Amino acid sequence: MSYATALRCRKCGREYPLEPLNLCDFCFSPLEISYDYKRMAKAVSQEKISGGPPNMWRYKDLLPVDGDVVDIGTGFTPLVKADNLGRELVLDHLYIKNDCLNPTYSFKDRVVSVAITKAREFGFDIVACASTGNLAASVAAHAAKANMKSYVFIPSDVERGKLVGIAIYNPVLVMVEGSYDDVNRLCSQLAQRYNWGFININLRPYYAEGSKTLGYEVAEQLGWCAPDCVVAPAGSGLLFTRIWKSLDELSMLGLIGPVNTHMYLTQAAGCSPIVNAFQSGALHVHPVKPNTIAKSIAIGNPADGYYALRVARQCGGGACAITDEELVEGMKLLAETEGIFAEAAGGVVIAGLKKLVASGVIKRNELTVAFITGAGLKTQEAVAEVVHPFVIKPTLESFEEVAGNQA
Amino acid sequence: MVKRRVMFTFPPELIKEPIIYNLGQQFKVVTNIRRADVNGDRGWVVLELEGESKDIENGIAWVMSRGVRVDPVVGDIVEG
Numbered sequence: 490m491s492y493a494t495a496l497r498c499r500k501c502g503r504e505y506p507l508e509p510l511n512l513c514d515f516c517f518s519p520l521e522i523s524y525d526y527k528r529m530a531k532a533v534s535q536e537k538i539s540g541g542p543p544n545m546w547r548y549k550d551l552l553p554v555d556g557d558v559v560d561i562g563t564g565f566t567p568l569v570k571a572d573n574l575g576r577e578l579v580l581d582h583l584y585i586k587n588d589c590l591n592p593t594y595s596f597k598d599r600v601v602s603v604a605i606t607k608a609r610e611f612g613f614d615i616v617a618c619a620s621t622g623n624l625a626a627s628v629a630a631h632a633a634k635a636n637m638k639s640y641v642f643i644p645s646d647v648e649r650g651k652l653v654g655i656a657i658y659n660p661v662l663v664m665v666e667g668s669y670d671d672v673n674r675l676c677s678q679l680a681q682r683y684n685w686g687f688i689n690i691n692l693r694p695y696y697a698e699g700s701k702t703l704g705y706e707v708a709e710q711l712g713w714c715a716p717d718c719v720v721a722p723a724g725s726g727l728l729f730t731r732i733w734k735s736l737d738e739l740s741m742l743g744l745i746g747p748v749n750t751h752m753y754l755t756q757a758a759g760c761s762p763i764v765n766a767f768q769s770g771a772l773h774v775h776p777v778k779p780n781t782i783a784k785s786i787a788i789g790n791p792a793d794g795y796y797a798l799r800v801a802r803q804c805g806g807g808a809c810a811i812t813d814e815e816l817v818e819g820m821k822l823l824a825e826t827e828g829i830f831a832e833a834a835g836g837v838v839i840a841g842l843k844k845l846v847a848s849g850v851i852k853r854n855e856l857t858v859a860f861i862t863g864a865g866l867k868t869q870e871a872v873a874e875v876v877h878p879f880v881i882k883p884t885l886e887s888f889e890e891v892a893g894n895q896a
Numbered sequence: 897m898v899k900r901r902v903m904f905t906f907p908p909e910l911i912k913e914p915i916i917y918n919l920g921q922q923f924k925v926v927t928n929i930r931r932a933d934v935n936g937d938r939g940w941v942v943l944e945l946e947g948e949s950k951d952i953e954n955g956i957a958w959v960m961s962r963g964v965r966v967d968p969v970v971g972d973i974v975e976g
């Protein structure tokens with residue numbers, strides 16, 4: 490049995506049993522898993538975790554699952570010391586958490602692995618989600634592994650390149666004609682009508698916990714300590730809150746020392762409701778209409794925006810919005826300095842990091858981790874302009890004509 | 897009878913209008929406010945609507961036509 494004890498309302502504190510349920514019946518605020526940390530602390534140790542499998546399930550004791558897990562090999566991705574990029578930005582201790590290297594090429598495999606495991610525990614035959622790409626691919630892949638049927642709803646303007654990466658796992662792929670808002674509305678109705686495991690609706694409290702493994706891994710890979718600064722992307726804001734929660738938990742469990750991490754949240758300027766709220770000093774996040782090429786984090790009405798905002802403020806962190814031009818430069822910079830091809834969300838993170846360092850917010854000697862959450866091959870259009878090869882005839886003369894004599 | 901949980905976000909010029917009252921009156925929809933924050937220039941309200949499906953649909957369409965943004969309470973469901 491896991492150490493999870495209840496679902497708890499983040500606003501009013503009311504408790505609910507561990508069921509597929511995401512909103513407090515009373516105040517309609519999101520529910521979060523509560524744990525018995527006293528018992529958990531007795532069960533976990535650095536040695537036990539380090540001796541676990543080389544994937545996210547080495548942290549199973551800190552996750553809300555009871556039995557066998559649905560695992561396609563997710564997690565324990567590289568934490569790379571980024572000296573070239575650090576030199577470029579004038580940062581002495583920079584690390585890249587490269588979560589491109591998950592089975593479906595984004596960090597979503599972490600959240601989905603937990604969600605589908607729970608869906609199976611709860612006895613659902615069918616799982617579903619609505620997504621513009623990363624989540625859809627991950628749900629379809631995990632459902633395949635779990636021998637479950639999956640329904641994946643996508644807006645009709647999803648890039649064709651992404652469709653193959655979803656369809657190959659053979660989900661029921663449903664393309665909805667209409668705007669992003671129309672798809673939202675439809676899915677909220679579907680979720681009420683059908684008894685499905687809706688990955689990011691009724692399974693959301695469980696799904697959310699999967700993101701914690703990103704933070705656990707970073708702390709373990711740094712030799713069991715928390716970084717000074719974290720720079721991460723925010724769509725719904727959930728990932729951001731869970732990186733913070735993961736460090737907080739490790740400290741509470743005595744696995745790392747006190748946490749003084751400054752958390753910096755980055756969004757694309759074309760969809761930055763959380764950054765807007767942070768910068769204006771607002772208490773709440775007001776929805777916006779998304780308009781950016783960073784589609785994977787273009788969430789106009791972020792479900793966990795309020796909580797992400799609170800984390801950024803609480804820990805003395807910050808928030809930073811990045812234009813589409815800047816994020817493209819960020820993608821190129823990361824690829825050219827560290828050999829890592831990130832998707833647009835990663836471009837936002839790197840461009841954000843650059844701004845935060847240049848403006849003196851992140852100091853040169855601070856140990857900083859930038860979270861790269863999805864792979865570049867998914868959003869190739871964003872940087873298609875990098876392709877301008879020399880075109881030559883298959884002769885030495887032709888090569889030397891364009892490149893000069895390299896001998 | 898069905899229930900629907902929604903969030904209304906009001907632009908400044910609509911803060912003073914009795915939109916929720918009118919929604920209840922004109923569309924036979926029972927409105928039950930759970931959370932809200934309204935200040936000088938902006939506001940949002942999280943509420944449950946109860947009524948016939950058709951009335952709720954028509955009511956929401958009218959609220960939107962007035963310039964209010966209507967979202968699911970769970971936030972955007974379509975993710976990256």
Ligand SMILES: Cc1ncc(COP(=O)(O)O)c(C=O)c1O
Nearest residue numbers: 724725726727728785862863976
């Ligand atoms: C690559 C990538 N990065 C970041 C995010 C944002 O995650 P969250 O919605 O938890 O803020 C997403 C998902 O939406 C994503 O696909």
Ligand SMILES: [Zn+2]
Nearest residue numbers: 498501513516
């Ligand atoms: Zn509550």
